[in-house]
Each structure stands twice: as structure tokens, then as C-alpha cells.
Amino acid sequence: MAAPLGELEQVVLLALMRLGEDGFGVGVQHEIEGNTQRRVALGAIYTTLARLEQKGLIASRVGEPTARRGGRRKKLYRVLPKGKRALVTSIETLHALTRGLAPSLQIP
Numbered sequence: 387m388a389a390p391l392g393e394l395e396q397v398v399l400l401a402l403m404r405l406g407e408d409g410f411g412v413g414v415q416h417e418i419e420g421n422t423q424r425r426v427a428l429g430a431i432y433t434t435l436a437r438l439e440q441k442g443l444i445a446s447r448v449g450e451p452t453a454r455r456g457g458r459r460k461k462l463y464r465v466l467p468k469g470k471r472a473l474v475t476s477i478e479t480l481h482a483l484t485r486g487l488a489p490s491l492q493i494p
Contacts, residue, residue, distance in 0.1 A: 397422070
């Protein structure tokens, strides 16, 4: 059985899934902050991305250089099937743990 996902790992995977094939660190940060009103340090995002890649849940590639970035390339991330399965398992676990609790705490 794979190691369970931490809360930030779950949130980063969800943000990457929302961004599609062109997810990158700053984009993940904006996606999280825009949808959760929670500030997350960019360093924490990159640490989590590295950990998810080490676990084999995401893959990265280096994009093409752009004039907007002064000719620099950015690292792009995508969620692998194993990452999607880990996220589904994590969400199902949360659902199971909320069953039987007060209705305000249950996840539909």
C-alpha cells in the first residue's frame, strides 16, 4: 500500500489536475490561493512538487524558453495515473471518516 498523502500533497495534486499538462510552481500557488483563500509559500509548493515526483505521482518536463520569462524555461508538471489513484484513495478515506459524524462535518 502506498504512503498516504499529506494535506498539502492533496491540494497540490488537485491544483495540478485543474491546470492540466502545463502546471508549474507559480500556477499551482495561484490556483491554491485563488480557490482556498489560503496563502502557501512558493518554497513549500516546490518542496511538495519534488516529493510528489519522488513518489512517482507526478512527472515534470522543461518547457520552451519564452520572451516573457527573459528566455528562461520553466518546469512543467503533470499528474500521472498513480497520482490520480492516490488522490482518489485519499479523498475516499476522508469521505469514509466523515460518515456518521454530524451532518455539518460529513463530506457529501
